[in-house]
Amino acid sequence: MRKEKRRPDEELQRATELYAKFFQGLAHPARLRIVEVLLEKACTVSELMERLGLPQSQVSNHLACLKWCGYVSSRQEGRYMVYFVTDVRVRAMIELAKGIVADNAARLSRCTRI
Numbered sequence: 001m002r003k004e005k006r007r008p009d010e011e012l013q014r015a016t017e018l019y020a021k022f023f024q025g026l027a028h029p030a031r032l033r034i035v036e037v038l039l040e041k042a043c044t045v046s047e048l049m050e051r052l053g054l055p056q057s058q059v060s061n062h063l064a065c066l067k068w069c070g071y072v073s074s075r076q077e078g079r080y081m082v083y084f085v086t087d088v089r090v091r092a093m094i095e096l097a098k099g100i101v102a103d104n105a106a107r108l109s110r111c112t113r114i
Helices: 010-024 029-040 045-052 056-069 089-110
Strands: 072-077 080-085
Touching: 029 045, 029 056, 029 072, 029 080, 029 089, 045 056, 045 080, 056 072
Parallel strands: none
Antiparallel strands: 072 080
């Protein structure tokens, strides 16, 4: 009797792809820097531009990505839109990542697979 090939669990595959996409939200150095600044204090686009030395278009584009993925939110304050980290768990996630990176910095810096 011939065995049928098993298809991967589609639900697990979709969940894994969603997790990977979530982490891709922080995979760009500029987005990670924006989140780290916003963990310190809420900022406008102008403040982020000044702090990070990035042009307005890049800051706005990265903020749009971060908002869409749920990392940051915004609120209107007078004529300005102020951005802030949406979920307190983001701080914990960044702190955990920093610890893991510190423990593996030498290997990570030499990694040729990523």
